[in-house]
Amino acid sequence: MGETREELIGYLRKMIEIRFFEEKISELLNRGIVEGASHLYSGEEAVAVGACSAIKPDDYITSTHRGHGHCIAKGGDLRKMMAEVCGKATGYCKGKGGSMHIADIEGGNLGATGIVGGNVPVATGAGLSIKMRKTRQVALCFFGDGAMNTGGFHESLNMAGTWKLPVIYICENNLYGMSVSVDKAFPIKDITIRAKGYNILGVSVDGMDVLAVRHTIQDVVGRARSGEGPALVECKTYRFHGHSKSDPRAYRTREEEALWKERCPIKLFSERLLKEKVLDNEGLRKLEEDVKKNIEDAEKFAIESPFPGPEELCEDVYA
């Protein structure tokens, strides 16, 4: 492995942060402290962490309604995120966006959209801007399998392929667009073959393996920075929770879920680090405890933070 010990532990830590953050959100939803829609990312952590580990702080990402993992992986602040999910004035978006619209513009996270596929043209524009400003940045565009059947996806990949824009389109293929399985929604098994039609690189990777994701994204980001154009990367993954809180998951079996949970990205990676003696059991326990403390700190911050006052309502509509 070409990564330092610190880096490896850092990836594990980020994945655990996402997992614990999500578990906390789930708890707050059940306790009625969080309202609205929160779409949990648990199970897909290796995608966000692997991908964001391969880019620089000044690179861009665009995110989705299932976006907490992307924001944390890009270096988002847990306190501001938790406060935003709780609709508080101290959140990233002053409580105006909530779970589905967390953005950290200064940190390069151009924001999460609640419209499936809605961020794909926007990421393409960030790529166009990079190309025109000649800054050698890249834009990572995260979306689910569902987004691949929207019109904007095809228009965007066609544009990016034609103009060789430095955009990496990352499909988190978790096998279901809400309840509809990819078998019912796609006439093809290998969704990366669509890349051919746009004359861009298409690659598939195990989305439960953080290093595999990292290395794949490193490769395609390198190509993009040197002007070789965009790529479509399919990360095969699974969401452990339902689409949202109200989803009884009638469209998939508990057996299927159990099989995927065996391949939990955090479990796989921590086992690997233990086996390769990068980390011992005590170190792992400490790391988990430390993350837990940070999440509790974020929760406390969020709960103690004030809601925005009504005078805030009409602010920020226009610049």
Add this chain to the structure above:
Amino acid sequence: MREIFYWQALNEALREEMDRDSSVFVMGEDIGIYGGSYGVTRGLYKDYGPERVRDTAISEAAIVGAGIGAAMTGMRPCVEIMYIDFMTIAMDQLVNQGAKVRYMFGGKAKVPLVVRTQGGAGRGLAGQHAQSLEAWFLHVPGLYVVMPSTPYDAKGLLKSSIRDDNPVLFIEHKLLYGTKGEVPEGEWTVPIGKADIKRQGKDVTIVTYSRMVLVSLNAAERLAKEGIDCEVVDLRTLRPMDKETILNSVRKTGKVVVVSEGCYTGGAAAEIGMVIMENAFDNLDCPVKRVCAVEVPPPMSPVLVNAMIPNEDKVIEAVKGMFK
């Protein structure tokens, strides 16, 4: 003063802003060598090159969406959607993304994007190329909607729109491109959100915008010969709407006709009428009257389309009805 065409005024605005600011670029369908479906970008491809004058595939969602992404990351795109009818395909990008990101993200993002498009009937283009759909966009906080009627306003407002940090839907009219008007040289702009009184009068106020300003001014000349002195208020920007100018005129005349090429139901004229009702009801001598399009998709046949859209006679009839 020199007179130039409406399309030339827009072309000058684009050139001047591209000269002034290297982050300004244009993008859209057939805007390069072809020069734009109505000629607005004529010559830009030759003078500014393919990087800043980008011909795109027929991909309206990607054109507007890429404009948003570029605007969020340091550029000032001025994209063209050939017909406002095609905005349907880019609706999610403009309405759910472009108009929303600033607010949803707590004021952290800005979207200095101009979407130029054109609407209106009058060239025999029928149901999918001649609609007046501005009312849809009035309903979206976060957007500006600009609809200039003269070459002067077109140039000054396009320059302001490009310099503004908010997404602007800039709606031209296909029958205005070939109209001529005075456009001074030198550096000046027209502010977004300011109406302009195109004709002073004391008897009745006609509130209107875009090509219907010309129709209303002609109607006003004919009415003047019959002793009715019309004031014609050109809104120029529909959102934000210059309510003060409308209300001041209404308070002076006590009578209002609102003229719009959009249809009646849920139209811009309905909004204008309600602004007057809520703020100047006591100043009215008689109910506000609308002259709008008949509630049908634009037909091709000139006989039918002329029957559909407002014209001088219809405006005159509405005004005279207030003096019976």
